[in-house]
């Protein structure tokens with residue numbers, strides 16, 4: 001969990017009766033919630049409950065899914081406000097999308113890389129983020145709050161192509177690459193795939209240590225992770241919110257039977 005719990009009410013993400021439908025499917029239904037600046041929130045729920053879709057809406061990546069047949073004709077209703085920008089059902093201007101993309105980072109279970117070396121990917125990412133003093137890969141890694149041993153390990157991957165790096169390391173690199181951009185909102189969608197418990201904790205700590213003011217949203221079904229790193233837990237089912245409570249309370253005394261069943265691994269969620 002983050003060191004200081006943020007009591008200031010300053011929502012950077014708010015959904016008000018927001019729904020998204022694609023033909024007869026409604027991945028998100030009548031969703032109302034808000035997340036304050038600097039908070040760390042888990043979104044959990046059964047497969048297909050809409051966790052990834054919510055993150056795509058927050059990041060406004062839904063407009064980048066144009067080539068995806070299923071999402072080519074989606075409809076939205078209700079209101080969303082992201083970092084003070086009010087969004088309607090229509091596609092925002094390129095200028096607004098650029099503004100949002102520059103302040104939000106999303107790492108999913110399959111991170112995106114260009115077919116050039118890891119070091120070059122990092123340099124390109126800094127260029128795209130408009131960072132003036134682009135640092136070389138080993139200089140960047142040297143600034144990270146991790147052990148010398150880990151720095152050396154990560155540094156040794158610099159000249160490899162992403163396709164040559166094992167998945168857990170690639171995911172760790174994707175998370176570091178996003179953190180370096182200092183996003184205002186950092187979305188992690190099952191981003192820790194196949195990491196062993198040691199690497200998982202190291203990478204979680206890195207995220208927490210480097211995101212003092214960043215708002216963190218973790219879509220995860222790793223309930224231990226959710227209880228370790230978040231202040232609030234939003235439990236979804238069928239595209240809607242079942243429960244949104246403080247994480248400690250959610251895992252000890254959930255207020256719904258559905259949440260209780262989900263935590264206990266009973267299939268009548």
Ligand SMILES: Nc1ncnc2c1ncn2[C@@H]1O[C@H](COP(=O)(O)OP(=O)(O)OP(=O)(O)O)[C@@H](O)[C@H]1O
Nearest residue numbers: 022027046047048049050051052053054068070071
């Ligand atoms: N590109 C798409 N076009 C249309 N519908 C989609 C698309 N991607 C997902 N969906 C639908 O949206 C709903 C929510 O899916 P989503 O991937 O957000 O769930 P999830 O909770 O993240 O699941 P998981 O835990 O398996 O990652 C599902 O019914 C899914 O079929």
